Amino acid sequence: MSDRPFAARPGAERYRRALRFTEDAVAARVSAVTITPHWLDGDRFWFEGAAGQRSLVDPDAGTVEPLATPPAEPSTSPGALRSPDGRWELVRRDGDLTLRACADGSERALTTDAEPWWDYAGTPDTSVTGLTLRRSGTTLAPVGRWSPDCTRILTHRIDQRSVRRLPLVESAPADQTAPILHEVRVPFPGDLARPTAHLLVFDVPGGERHEIAGGPLEVRFFSPIELGWAWWGADRDVVWFLTDDRGVRTLSLHRADLRTGVSEIVIEERAGARAGGDRAGYVEPHPLLPWPSHVRTIRGDTAVVWPSERDGWRHLYLYDLRQRPTADPRQLTTGNWIVRDVVHVDHEWVYFTGLGREPWRDPYLRHLYRVRLDGGDPELLTPEPGDHTIAFSPSGRHVLDTASTIDTAPVHRVRRADGARTREIARADIDALVADGWRPPEPFTVTAADGHTELYGALFVPSDLDPSARYPVVDSIYPGPQLMRTPKSFTIDRNAGPDEWPGAWEAQALAELGFVVVTVDGRGTPLRKRAFHLHSYGRLGDHTLPDHVAALRQLAESRPWIDLDRVGIAGHSAGGAAAVRAVIDHPDVFGAAVAGSGDHDLRRYLAYWAEKYEGPADETDYVEASNIDRADRLERPLLLICGELDDNVHPANTLALLDALQRGGADAELVLLPGQNHDCTTHPEYRRRSWEFLVRHLIG
Helix, strand or coil, X not given: CCCHHHCCCCCHHHHHHHHCCCHHHXXXXXXXXXXXXEECCXXXXXXXXXXXCEEEEECCCCEEEECCCCCCCCCCCCCEEECCCCCEEEEEECCEEEEEECCCCCEEECCCCCECCEEECXXXXXXXXXXXXXXXXXXXXXXXXXXXXXXXXXXXXXXXXXXXXXXXXXXXXXXXXXXXXXXXXXXXXXCCCCCEEEEEEEECCCXXXXXXXXXXXXXCCCCCXXXXXXXXXXXXXXXXEEEECHHHCEEEEEEEECCCCEEEEEEEEECCEXXXXXXXXXXXXXXXXXXXXXXXXXXXXXXXXXXXXXXXXXXXXXXXXXXXXXXXXXXXXXXXXXXXXXXXXXXXXXXXXXXXXXCXXXXXXXXXXXXXXXXXXXXXXXXXXXXXXXXXXXXXXEEEEEEEECCEEEEEEEEECCCCCEEEEEECXXXXXXXXXXXXXXXXXXXXXXXXXXXXXXXXXXXXXXXXXXXXXXXXXXXXXXXXXXXXXXXXXXXXXXXXXXXXXXXXXXXXXXXXXXXXXXXXXXXXXXXXXXHHCCCCCCCCHHHHHHHHHHHXXXXXXXXXXEEEXXXXXXXHHHHHHHHHHCXXXXXXXXXXXXXXXXXXXXXXHHHHXXXXXXXXXXXXXXXXXXXXXXXXXXXXXXXXXXXXXXXXXXXXXXXXXXXXXXXXXXXXXXXXXXXXXXXXXXHHHXXXXXXXXXXX
């Protein structure tokens, strides 16, 4: 973003300073924050480190050597799904599937009957990126999985024909003067028509088609295959898949036998009662977006590793499928900490990242552990401080481990999977950022509004902080139950995975304008014990704001430079809804709000998210969670921002709120971004208008 829009404004130098700490500007001054391993065989790999230098790593030899020219890697045609043996490619054209032989390029059609909204191997609009993908012209590989022997393909046909149609108008297309009417198919809470996925298997030699019994499966977000909810068994005749019901009250594991055509439920888990209430909660397949499966079938499909929160914490259980009906599982991990991700399983061990097992650590920092499938205490494999991201080698014998914190640069290590030998291979280069005066954010711990629950967050302050001055505060909020807000590692957003909060550097950029920016993960957010997470269930409207108020007051007690007479709040998506609720319900604390693309009324949002976290489409609860139904109470300055082509949170959410505000006689500013989707927080106009609004109302 150019500094031109700010050049003539008072404080122009501060705006220029802030722009130096936006994502793109920071990315240009650091390198090797993440490294991508290019595996050459079971364990050796090369990577590109700082200043573009390539290195070859041999974990067995313990060597890291310069690499002038990287080895050629097998190339896959754009938009094709290549078989692991390199003989075949699956191609998707106009919703139909074609099989291509890599040796001679010959092709054979697998399907010819695709229809609009009833096609093969695609991504459903419930992924809330459907229109964005279509407009971008992005060619995705077909959604599918090759069988272990590469003779079969598991894929799906998705039916969206009866799903609610949502119009989106592109007002200023680049190639014509007339607006363009787009459409997405997304169900709202209570809608009977939902997209469904028919799981299919195609035989490569003859093209025979098998539809897996037990379907069609309701599609909630991504398709079951995209989420890892459907996979091949130990041989080509068995497919495993997970299903849930509305609100995810039940999660079931199915075994489909292609020889008999029979599918059976092998494991089923039902949600227990909500902690502190009389309503059921939900079974949690995974606490973070995009809710991938970490269920593993092992030992020739005779056992299942099953993550569950049934004892109040997310732990691992082992089911022995040789005992039928399935006996009670053996609990592999236990205690007041959680298993986050299952990253590898072999014949003896399950490897996983755990949170909070050592009580002196920040409970959100990932560390790698392993536990025997036959029982025993978990072993810590990454004792070094920091948040660890893990990549296993294809052989499973070695691990690429990257560790950092929000205020320290990443260190990349290779270690044996048994933890016996570790070697540092690279460090991120952040010297230019430090030389520019970067002041790392400060992690903090406070107590929730209940007086005893520990909460964790971070303070972002101007690099020229003057402790004798007083600074206005901006609460940068995201209370959604499927993401954490406070970054835990040193990340550049473009390298973050889908479960990481976008906008890590936006908080620092905003702080450079003269604010103290606060992020905190209150009760109702993920990655803590089940009761902590379920605090938001059925009360998404105001579940976390009392914790934010409590955090602000505690921070000001020990930091006299925090001015609680000038507090603003800013958020996007669920954070945008929370920002509006904050100035409506807590006007004595929050004096101004910026709300980007907010889901201000869950009756106008994706059914899966709303029904899982708020509960069934019960009118009373949904009214209570709605900002629109209390818009007449607004007394504080409010800026609303949304993209006109938002295929996640439809702009009707923002415009319906604006209508209610106008009818109630309340004032609000609106910025509508032509041609923009949900991912618009780094758009120059979004950034400019939100910065100027907060400066105007909190700094002056």
